[in-house]
Amino acid sequence: MPPINAATIARRALAAVVFNTVIALAITAVSGEAFAVNMLYSQFIGLFIWALIDGGRFVLHPGGGPGAPAMAALVVGSVLLAYPLGSAxxxxxxxxxxxIGLNNFPRATLGFVLMSLSAGGFGAYYFTSRETLARARLAGEEAQRQASEARLKLLESQLEPHMLFNTLANLRALITTDPERAVAMLDRLNDFLRATLTASRTEAAAGRHTLADEFARLxxxxxxxxxxxxxxxxxxxxxxxxxxxxxxxxxxLQPLVENCIRHGLEPSxxxxxIRVAARQGSAGLELEVSDTGVGCEAEPKAGFGLSQVRERLATAYPGRAGIEWHSAPGAGTRTLLTLPLQTP
Incomplete structure (x- = not known):
């Protein structure tokens, strides 16, 4: 439910005053009574109607707006109660x-009550409809946010096994050719997995993964x-x-670094x-991953890295992030990511 603050209450009170003024003008045109007197009665009665309807809604239904039958009963009860209170x-x-009877305001008391019911019903419907739409919009945004987070988690869960399987495949090949380096690599893998698991738990608890964390993992x-x-x-x-x-x-950035090793440096x-750099550019935060490897003529169509990074950017920053890929035979490869820059 949208928060109720002083600005919201002021807007609703102003709308009620405008409604009351319109009613006073209409009564003056029909009855011929003095506008000032009509205005006084109209504002008192109308503001009581508004206060009783709005107050009743938030007292009786603090978690959201009441249903149509309850709202109709609240409008009728508020009008019938506000009429004698405002008149007094x-x-x-x-x-x-x-x-004293309202001899001068207006003569057609029933007509004023009906007009008040109409105005109160319209105002209640208007504000209730706005709040219903606002709640639906907030619920939709929350659902979209949760879906995006779930999508990012899924992509991350796909990424980590992919990196691990590639590393194990390299380790397997190294065991037969250089057992001593294979043992050293296995020790490094053990340290890497322990550090990554510890960092992942810490970041999950804090809900934040910073560039410092990203570069440490790289x-x-x-x-x-x-x-x-x-x-x-x-x-x-x-x-x-x-x-x-x-x-x-x-x-x-890790899939891009893996691509640099696999497609750029290993064939050479x-x-x-490999150079990984972060900087503030004119379009936001720029993250560049480049290598001096063999390069290629066209972007690799098969593989996991670039497509995975594109999908993660589209999920985390829909319409607000970009990726540029450049490569040439013998000239290495360069990938530039552009993300929204967060202000401290």
Whole structure:
């Protein structure tokens, strides 16, 4: 239910005053009585109607609006109660006895009551409809947010086994060719998994995964790969302190780093360098992953990395993030992600 604050109450009171003024003008045109007197009675009675209807709704139904039958009964009861209360207040200000009949305002008492019922019913319907739509919109946004979070969790759960299976496949190949390095790589894998599991639990409890966390995981992974590739793998991680607390989806950059190793550095006898950098650009937060590997003419169609990153960006930042991929034979590959920049 939308929050009720002073601004909301003021808007509703102003709408009630406008309704009351219209009624006073209509009565003056029909009855010929003084507008000031009509206005006084109209405002008192109309504001009592508004207060009783709105107050009754939030007292009797604090969690949401009442149904149509209850709302109709509340409108009728509020009008019938507000009419004598408002009339008594107006009589008091005009120096008349509180219980005096309304001889001058208006002569057609029944007509005024019917008009008040119509105005009260319309106002109640208007505000109730707005709140119902607002609640539906908030419920829809919450459902969409939960669906997006579930989608991100699903994509993350797909990503982590994918990285693990690739690493185990590399480890298996290394066991037969260089057992000593295979043991070192297994030790690194053990450390990496322990650190990743600890970080995942901490971030899940806090509900935040920052660029500092992301770069720490990338460093662990690249150190793991460096055991297998030796001096053929060099890397640079560039994260300015001012951007270290920016929140990003977990493991967003790792598929791109894996692609650099698999498609760029591994096919090259000399290997190469991977550079991951974060910076603030004109369009927001820019995350760049590049390598000096063999490159290629066209974006790889098969595989997991780029498509997974695109899907995660579309889920986490619908319509607000972009990805650019550039590569050329012998010139390496460069991928640039653009995300919304969060203000501190």
């Amino acid at each position: 207040c107006a009589n008091l200000l005009l120096g008349r006895p509180l219980l 460093r662990d992974y690249l150190e793991l790969m460096a055991v297998r590739m030796g001096p053929r793998l060099r890397y640079t991680l560039d994260l300015p302190d001012a951007l270290s607390r920016q929140v990003v989806p977990p493991l967003l 006898r000399e290997g190469g360098e």
